[in-house]
Amino acid sequence: MTDHSNTPRTTPRASATFDDYTLSEIRRAAATGIYDIRGGGAKRKVPHFDDLLFLGASMSRYPLEGYREKCSTEVVLGTRFAKKPIQLKIPITIAGMSFGSLSANAKEALGRGASAMGTSTTTGDGGMTNEERGHSTQLVYQYLPSRYGMNPDDLKRADAIEVVVGQGAKPGGGGMLLGQKITERVAGMRTLPVGIDQRSACRHPDWTGPDDLEIKIEELREITDWEKPIYVKVGAARPYYDTALAVKSGADVVVVDGMQGGTAATQEIFIEHVGIPTLAAVRQAVKALQDLGMHRKVQLIVSGGIRNGADVAKALALGADAVAIGTAALVALGDNDPHYAAEYEALGTRAGAYDDWHEGRDPAGITTQDPELMKRLDPIAAGRRLANYLAVLTLECQTIARACGKSHVHNLEPEDLVALTIEAAAMANVPLAGTDWIPGRNGGF
Amino acid sequence: MNLSLKPEAAEGETLVDLATTPLRALNGALHKLAADTNQTLWTVANPAGRHAIAAGLDAPITVEIDGPVGYYCAGMNKQARVIVHGNAGVGVAENMMSGFVHVKGDASQAAGATAHGGLLIIDGNASARCGISMKGIDIVVKGSIGHMSAFMAQAGTLTVLGDAGEALGDSLYEARLFVRGSVASLGADCIEKEMREEHKALLASKLEAAGLLGEVDISEFRRYGSARTLYHFHVDNVSSY
Numbered sequence: 001m002t003d004h005s006n007t008p009r010t011t012p013r014a015s016a017t018f019d020d021y022t023l024s025e026i027r028r029a030a031a032t033g034i035y036d037i038r039g040g041g042a043k044r045k046v047p048h049f050d051d052l053l054f055l056g057a058s059m060s061r062y063p064l065e066g067y068r069e070k071c072s073t074e075v076v077l078g079t080r081f082a083k084k085p086i087q088l089k090i091p092i093t094i095a096g097m098s099f100g101s102l103s104a105n106a107k108e109a110l111g112r113g114a115s116a117m118g119t120s121t122t123t124g125d126g127g128m129t130n131e132e133r134g135h136s137t138q139l140v141y142q143y144l145p146s147r148y149g150m151n152p153d154d155l156k157r158a159d160a161i162e163v164v165v166g167q168g169a170k171p172g173g174g175g176m177l178l179g180q181k182i183t184e185r186v187a188g189m190r191t192l193p194v195g196i197d198q199r200s201a202c203r204h205p206d207w208t209g210p211d212d213l214e215i216k217i218e219e220l221r222e223i224t225d226w227e228k229p230i231y232v233k234v235g236a237a238r239p240y241y242d243t244a245l246a247v248k249s250g251a252d253v254v255v256v257d258g259m260q261g262g263t264a265a266t267q268e269i270f271i272e273h274v275g276i277p278t279l280a281a282v283r284q285a286v287k288a289l290q291d292l293g294m295h296r297k298v299q300l301i302v303s304g305g306i307r308n309g310a311d312v313a314k315a316l317a318l319g320a321d322a323v324a325i326g327t328a329a330l331v332a333l334g335d336n337d338p339h340y341a342a343e344y345e346a347l348g349t350r351a352g353a354y355d356d357w358h359e360g361r362d363p364a365g366i367t368t369q370d371p372e373l374m375k376r377l378d379p380i381a382a383g384r385r386l387a388n389y390l391a392v393l394t395l396e397c398q399t400i401a402r403a404c405g406k407s408h409v410h411n412l413e414p415e416d417l418v419a420l421t422i423e424a425a426a427m428a429n430v431p432l433a434g435t436d437w438i439p440g441r442n443g444g445f
Numbered sequence: 446m447n448l449s450l451k452p453e454a455a456e457g458e459t460l461v462d463l464a465t466t467p468l469r470a471l472n473g474a475l476h477k478l479a480a481d482t483n484q485t486l487w488t489v490a491n492p493a494g495r496h497a498i499a500a501g502l503d504a505p506i507t508v509e510i511d512g513p514v515g516y517y518c519a520g521m522n523k524q525a526r527v528i529v530h531g532n533a534g535v536g537v538a539e540n541m542m543s544g545f546v547h548v549k550g551d552a553s554q555a556a557g558a559t560a561h562g563g564l565l566i567i568d569g570n571a572s573a574r575c576g577i578s579m580k581g582i583d584i585v586v587k588g589s590i591g592h593m594s595a596f597m598a599q600a601g602t603l604t605v606l607g608d609a610g611e612a613l614g615d616s617l618y619e620a621r622l623f624v625r626g627s628v629a630s631l632g633a634d635c636i637e638k639e640m641r642e643e644h645k646a647l648l649a650s651k652l653e654a655a656g657l658l659g660e661v662d663i664s665e666f667r668r669y670g671s672a673r674t675l676y677h678f679h680v681d682n683v684s685s686y
Contacts, residue, residue, distance in 0.1 A: 152521040205555055215497075
């Protein structure tokens with residue numbers, strides 16, 4: 001008998017294709033027979049703003065003095081048709097998130113933080129609450145396929161209307177709010193029985209396509225006497241054509257949401273495999289506006305994975321007028337905070353990875369309707385944290401803009417940028433760093 | 446703005462000719478009316494299929510429209526009575542909150558879509574998705590309705606004197622459907638239910654509101670509602686998703 005005890009053995013090697021997460025998902029699927037639902041946006045690594053760099057000033061450009069020379073940040077949205085455009089002090093807005101998916105305290109905190117910084121917040125599927133309206137100096141009212149809670153009184157007391165065609169986490173998908181979060185108040189606002197799973201339709205009930213949307217927008221303008229800016233929000237999928245068609249439909253503002261943008265609850269497979277990254281969408285949307293001669297006339301808001309002032313500056317440099325934040329705003333409020341590490345672990349996850357927002361058991365009291373958990377979030381303190389965070393984003397964006405010699409953040413331009421990767425260079429349509437090569441430019445490859 | 450009184454106009458009646466008056470002027474004037482206005486009767490001539498006529502009203506007035514209207518006539522209506530002497534385009538009375546809308550002709554798709562309240566009467570037929578996502582409105586259709594009607598209908602009643610197209614009441618919530626004629630097929634989670642006395646009384650009240658009580662036999666109607674099997678997302682229902 002041969003002794004193999006001294007034969008060298010190879011190190012156990014996990015499959016790159018069947019990695020630990022993939023194996024766990026196969027086991028979960030085999031045990032349950034149903035797909036995985038979670039909140040948040042794409043978690044996979046995709047080309048992003050980190051793959052771009054600013055060049056800053058040099059011999060041919062001079063910078064502005066930090067702290068002394070002015071770098072303006074105000075933004076006006078809705079200048080095309082609306083009698084009363086939205087005037088923001090900073091180019092960062094709060095994306096649509098519903099009361100229902102978020103607690104009332106969380107919505108109040110978003111309103112407080114945004115208002116303190118002179119920017120807008122946005123309702124979500126499920127309608128407008130009085131607290132939200134009361135704490136938001138500028139509130140965008142979403143017009144969604146479900147029309148839950150939609151009514152003309154709220155339409156008239158909104159500052160702008162956002163027709164939601166899609167969102168980055170799930171272009172082409174509807175929504176699901178599980179029964180745990182359908183409390184009496186949430187159900188009442190949505191005209192549904194308490195405790196049932198609430199489905200949100202994936203397309204609007206009374207219009208299909210851009211020709212119909214043009215008529216729908218006309219109706220909304222007529223109802224509101226042409227006062228309110230009307231946004232059209234699309235998930236990043238075909239941003240060139242979607243932006244062009246939104247303009248054709250009469251939008252004042254186009255919102256393009258990349259795949260890193262969050263959702264309250266959607267299938268994991270949908271979030272990770274449908275739609276394109278934010279970086280890939282911005283220049284396509286801007287090009288559509290430029291080709292139509294509508295850049296800066298129809299404003300562009302970009303969202304999906306905005307985390308810091310550099311992301312803001314890069315989105316603006318690529319041609320956006322403003323950005324919107326959702327996930328980052330929730331983190332600023334206290335979502336996924338290590339303070340609740342033990343409780344996240346008890347839920348089978350950890351602080352920073354918790355994404356079962358639809359289950360309503362959020363230890364931070366944000367993505368829940370549980371009365372006891374909700375109490376954990378102090379809306380005043382959380383609102384202050386959000387305001388602080390927005391201030392930092394703005395200061396960081398101004399810092400970069402001054403370094404590029406810009407007296408307004410809107411003066412940032414693609415020529416201020418280079419890319420670290422070929423992919424990012426192609427997507428953003430800026431040169432690969434250290435070269436003058438833009439993949440695809442002039443028909444080259 | 447050319448909002449002129451007809452020489453023969455009744456007291457309180459205002460005639461608006463959309464051949465010479467912009468729609469914006471009409472809707473703007475209607476929106477400015479106070480709750481106690483004396484201008485309680487408006488007659489609109491030459492609508493010519495214009496969209497969003499009388500949209501966003503919120504006053505106890507009557508608007509008579511002499512001819513066909515386009516999309517979203519009387520959209521989001523509150524309080525007002527809107528009478529269309531002709532056919533109506535897509536989404537008539539969409540998201541109505543209260544009041545009364547009467548289409549004397551046929552209606553296109555999505556009539557009464559997402560509406561929370563009020564009464565919509567259609568003398569002729571209604572096309573596909575009649576009452577889609579309705580949230581409390583009462584709809585009475587004297588003719589027939591198209592496919593996917595009452596899709597995801599949440600609350601209210603849909604009464605049809607004629608026939609219903611395919612997939613009636615798909616993914617229905619708590620709306621109540623009464624159909625006198627045939628139903629081509631029922632959608633997911635929509636079933637025929639027993640017509641008990643309380644349902645006959647409910648149907649009678651809707652027919653009475655529509656001025657039809659006594660003109661049709663309530664015993665000829667069948668009731669449809671939600672089986673409520675899809676109210677909770679479950680693997681056993683996967684074939685329905």
